Amino acid sequence: MIINMERTTSQKEIIFKFLEKTESHPSAEEVYAGVKKKKPRISRATVYRNLKNLKNKGRIQEIPAEVSHYDGNISSHAHFLCQKCGRIFDVFEICQGCGILRKKKVKVGEINKFKLYLYGYCRNCKRK
Amino acid sequence: MIINMERTTSQKEIIFKFLEKTESHPSAEEVYAGVKKKKPRISRATVYRNLKNLKNKGRIQEIPAEVSHYDGNISSHAHFLCQKCGRIFDVFEICQGCGILRKKKVKVGEINKFKLYLYGYCRNCKRK
DNA sequence: TCCATATTGATAATCATTCCTAATTACATT
DNA sequence: AATGTAATTAGGAATGATTATCAATATGGA
Numbered sequence: 001m002i003i004n005m006e007r008t009t010s011q012k013e014i015i016f017k018f019l020e021k022t023e024s025h026p027s028a029e030e031v032y033a034g035v036k037k038k039k040p041r042i043s044r045a046t047v048y049r050n051l052k053n054l055k056n057k058g059r060i061q062e063i064p065a066e067v068s069h070y071d072g073n074i075s076s077h078a079h080f081l082c083q084k085c086g087r088i089f090d091v092f093e094i095c096q097g098c099g100i101l102r103k104k105k106v107k108v109g110e111i112n113k114f115k116l117y118l119y120g121y122c123r124n125c126k127r128k
Numbered sequence: 129m130i131i132n133m134e135r136t137t138s139q140k141e142i143i144f145k146f147l148e149k150t151e152s153h154p155s156a157e158e159v160y161a162g163v164k165k166k167k168p169r170i171s172r173a174t175v176y177r178n179l180k181n182l183k184n185k186g187r188i189q190e191i192p193a194e195v196s197h198y199d200g201n202i203s204s205h206a207h208f209l210c211q212k213c214g215r216i217f218d219v220f221e222i223c224q225g226c227g228i229l230r231k232k233k234v235k236v237g238e239i240n241k242f243k244l245y246l247y248g249y250c251r252n253c254k255r256k
Numbered sequence: 257t258c259c260a261t262a263t264t265g266a267t268a269a270t271c272a273t274t275c276c277t278a279a280t281t282a283c284a285t286t
Numbered sequence: 287a288a289t290g291t292a293a294t295t296a297g298g299a300a301t302g303a304t305t306a307t308c309a310a311t312a313t314g315g316a
Contacts, residue, residue, distance in 0.1 A: 007282050007293055028272080043296040048273060064192040066304095067272070080236045089236040108208045108217040109250035116244050122237040135262055135313050156303080171265040176304060194273095195303070 014038050015050045019060050019072030025079070025088040027067050063088060063117075078116040084125035091118060142166050143178045147188055147200030153207070153216040155195050191216060191245075206244040212253040219246060 014035050019026070026034065032047045051070055054060045063069040063079055069088055071079075078091040094116065104111055142163050147154075154162065160175045179198055182188045191197040191207055197216055199207075206219040222244065232239055 002284075003292070005283085005293080009281075009294065011295070041296075043298095045274075045297075046295055049295090052273095064194075066192070080234060080239075082237065083240065091234050091236065093231075093234050103221075106208060106219050106221050106246065108219065109210065110248045110254060111208075111246045112211065112248040114244060114246045116242060118234065118239045118242045120238045120240040126238060131261080133262080133314085137263065137312075139264070169265075171267095173266075173305080174264055177264085180305095 011035075011039065011042055011046050012050050012054075014042075015047060016054060016059065016072070019054075019070055022072065023090065025063060025069045025071050027069050029067075031070060061115075078118055080118045080120065080122065082122040082125055083119055084121055087122060089122060139163075139167065139170055139174050140178050140182075142170075143175060144182060144187065144200070147182075147198055150200065151218065153191060153197045153199050155197050157195075159198060189243075206246055208246045208248065208250065210250040210253055211247055212249055215250060217250060 015031060018031060018034050018038075022034075024030075028048055028051055031051065032042075032044050035042055035047065051060070051062075055062050055070075058074065061071045061074055063071060063081075065081070071090075073090065076094070078094050080089040080091050081087075082089070143159060146159060146162050146166075150162075152158075156176055156179055159179065160170075160172050163170055163175065179188070179190075183190050183198075186202065189199045189202055191199060191209075193209070199218075201218065204222070206222050208217040208219050209215075210217070
């Protein structure tokens with residue numbers, strides 16, 4: 001008998017697929033609202049629990065802010081957070097080759113991963 | 129009569145000085161515990177309120193995580209977050225000259241500031 | 257010193273997230 | 287296909303960080 005074996009559930013799959021196909025970086029609450037359409041009886045706790053698990057397994061990433069947001073895209077990219085409307089955008093124009101992003105060690109320890117957040121006004125908010 | 133004039137209070141000064149002279153990136157609760165030594169009757173709400181104000185004025189910076197931490201050093205530097213002990217370290221070995229950190233614009237908008245977080249194991253935790 | 261008002265202290269309220277637990281479900285084994 | 291058992295869920299209560307409220311206090315210009 002294998003113990004501690006992970007099981008696939010419809011809830012897990014729905015949550016992951018929802019994040020995989022959106023680019024809007026939804027909050028947990030927004031994920032909850034979204035997956036409810038497919039599975040109306042899903043529990044909020046299930047959403048939070050699975051977001052946490054998916055993150056710990058590295059299948060999604062969390063963007064910490066006043067309220068956490070989630071991104072199903074784990075490819076190497078930065079995030080632009082609009083200081084006016086609060087929307088989060090993917091930024092792929094990062095200089096992959098440059099020093100800091102290739103660095104594996106700094107004085108204080110060994111780097112496993114990094115996150116780069118850019119703050120400013122998005123195109124839409126800048127106009128006004 | 130000037131309205132909406134900011135006033136200096138001992139609470140504000142104590143909170144700012146506390147952050148200025150520490151390098152430990154304390155949470156709001158830790159700031160509260162620290163400034164209580166100088167001003168025992170200070171209120172928790174006053175600490176949260178002033179941390180928020182100082183941050184909005186750009187005099188300190190916030191490091192968002194499960195619980196927010198604060199840094200009185202607003203010079204350009206990255207943060208290393210140990211994935212084991214949770215401690216936060218300053219990293220000054222960032223490549224100031226390289227592309228992304230000098231960039232002022234990306235497709236989605238104009239960059240005012242950026243934050244770079246490095247994740248890994250600190251020297252102390254790596255040993256074990 | 258006086259006054260208008262910005263700020264504080266104390267506590268209640270809010271809100272995101274986690275915990276609890278009985279009911280349900282997945283899946284290895286029969 | 288049926289069974290047993292451990293993993294997972296639903297639902298609601300609990301937690302904990304942060305914010306709101308408001309009477310009391312303190313700042314700083316006149």
